[in-house]
Amino acid sequence: MSNFKVVATEGKARAGVLKTAHGEVQTPVFMPVGTQGTVKALDPEDLRNCGTQIILGNTYHLYLRPGNKLIKKMGGLHQFMGWEGPILTDSGGFQAFSLGAMIEHGVKKIGRSENNRDESLARGPLVSKITEEGVQFVSHLDGSKHLLTPEKSMEIQLDLGSDICLVLDELLSPLHGPEYVKQSLERTHRWEIRSEEYFRKGVRTEGERGIGPQLFGILQGVFDKEVRVQEARWVTGQDFAGISIGGSFGTEADWAAAKAIDQTISWVVPLLPVSLPRHALGIGEVRDLFACIERGIDMFDCVAPMRRARNGSLYIGPKNGGKVSNKYTLSISRAEFTADPRPVDPGCSCYTCQNFSKAYLRHLYLAKELLYYRLATIHNVFFIVNLVKSIREAIIDHQFELLKKKWV
Ligand SMILES: [Zn+2]
Numbered sequence: 001m002s003n004f005k006v007v008a009t010e011g012k013a014r015a016g017v018l019k020t021a022h023g024e025v026q027t028p029v030f031m032p033v034g035t036q037g038t039v040k041a042l043d044p045e046d047l048r049n050c051g052t053q054i055i056l057g058n059t060y061h062l063y064l065r066p067g068n069k070l071i072k073k074m075g076g077l078h079q080f081m082g083w084e085g086p087i088l089t090d091s092g093g094f095q096a097f098s099l100g101a102m103i104e105h106g107v108k109k110i111g112r113s114e115n116n117r118d119e120s121l122a123r124g125p126l127v128s129k130i131t132e133e134g135v136q137f138v139s140h141l142d143g144s145k146h147l148l149t150p151e152k153s154m155e156i157q158l159d160l161g162s163d164i165c166l167v168l169d170e171l172l173s174p175l176h177g178p179e180y181v182k183q184s185l186e187r188t189h190r191w192e193i194r195s196e197e198y199f200r201k202g203v204r205t206e207g208e209r210g211i212g213p214q215l216f217g218i219l220q221g222v223f224d225k226e227v228r229v230q231e232a233r234w235v236t237g238q239d240f241a242g243i244s245i246g247g248s249f250g251t252e253a254d255w256a257a258a259k260a261i262d263q264t265i266s267w268v269v270p271l272l273p274v275s276l277p278r279h280a281l282g283i284g285e286v287r288d289l290f291a292c293i294e295r296g297i298d299m300f301d302c303v304a305p306m307r308r309a310r311n312g313s314l315y316i317g318p319k320n321g322g323k324v325s326n327k328y329t330l331s332i333s334r335a336e337f338t339a340d341p342r343p344v345d346p347g348c349s350c351y352t353c354q355n356f357s358k359a360y361l362r363h364l365y366l367a368k369e370l371l372y373y374r375l376a377t378i379h380n381v382f383f384i385v386n387l388v389k390s391i392r393e394a395i396i397d398h399q400f401e402l403l404k405k406k407w408v
Helices: 044-049 059-064 068-073 077-081 093-105 150-160 178-202 225-236 254-271 286-294 304-310 351-355 358-366 370-396 400-407
Strands: 004-010 013-020 023-027 029-034 055-057 087-089 135-138 145-148 164-166 214-219 242-245 278-280 299-302 313-315 329-331
Touching: 004 370, 013 370, 023 029, 023 370, 029 304, 029 370, 044 370, 059 068, 059 093, 059 145, 059 150, 068 150, 077 087, 087 150, 093 135, 093 145, 145 150, 150 164, 150 178, 178 214, 178 225, 214 225, 225 254, 242 254, 254 278, 254 286, 286 370, 286 400, 304 313, 304 370, 313 370, 351 370, 358 370, 370 400
Parallel strands: 029 055, 029 299, 055 087, 087 164, 164 214, 214 242, 242 278, 278 299
Antiparallel strands: 004 013, 013 023, 135 145, 313 329
């Protein structure tokens, strides 16, 4: 039985409610990413004041530091970080495969496996390696060696007390050739099945109201219709509580990537069961949120709002100059804001915009004052979380098309 219920639709866009052991989530929803047991610069009260319903925790980071066993001993991630709402955790695979290699050795691409004959990925030392068993990787913190298997990933996520766990998969890169893609997807299927088997065994205690941790499957793939359709059919045939869509969209160019996202979502969503929540992994640009929700996506996570805030890039709505070409942002360091008494976005009702001017934020940013990071992150998280919330309300009122026209 699904914990998810669709309450309204407009075209393919839908508003729903997802039940978890730590409360209900109104969808569509944006989940701020809390990499190391914190959404950088914000405390749980800030998160709640920004309208955050659910956050994402990173398995890789928490496993390496402070360790899943320590967090379990401290009562689980909710208690450890003082967040009472739902938490979704990723499998750790993405970071295990990319981060260790990238940080230590400057390898820019997603990584490679021992079977990968793709020349363009065959540069640099082999730091993370994929075998049938799992991902072998070297910690970016201290160089120690680790093996992340589907079972290990599940064990860590269950130790953390996650409400929504993700299966271990291999992220594909646009540089992978068709032969490798085929092998990799078959291995990912085996990993997803192993993840599920371990998860079922591991979930012994039921949470409140009979809801325990839930497991989402991953729809992997590359920018290829045949591959994506086949993967959508495969993942639909499994017994998952939700489906996260990941993988490669084929290109790094902005406009092409955006079109590839739209295309991929359009291919797969009609094949997915209506009764399961659909999560688009790592997507959170304003344009993409509208495009994906329009095509039937329910859940999003992305580091962009938090990272942008720290880099001086703050969101603005269309009434204040926000558009696709500037990614709905302004750069707070610009000289024109030196004596600007207005808030970042006069239409925004976040704590930062209600109390502080662009001039003050610019000063804090240039002085690298700690307060800047909190105020800027509050604004960006509030902005995106509430944009998605307003999209939800628009779907319920059959005003989605209208709202989209105002924005994109
Ligand atoms: Zn604001």
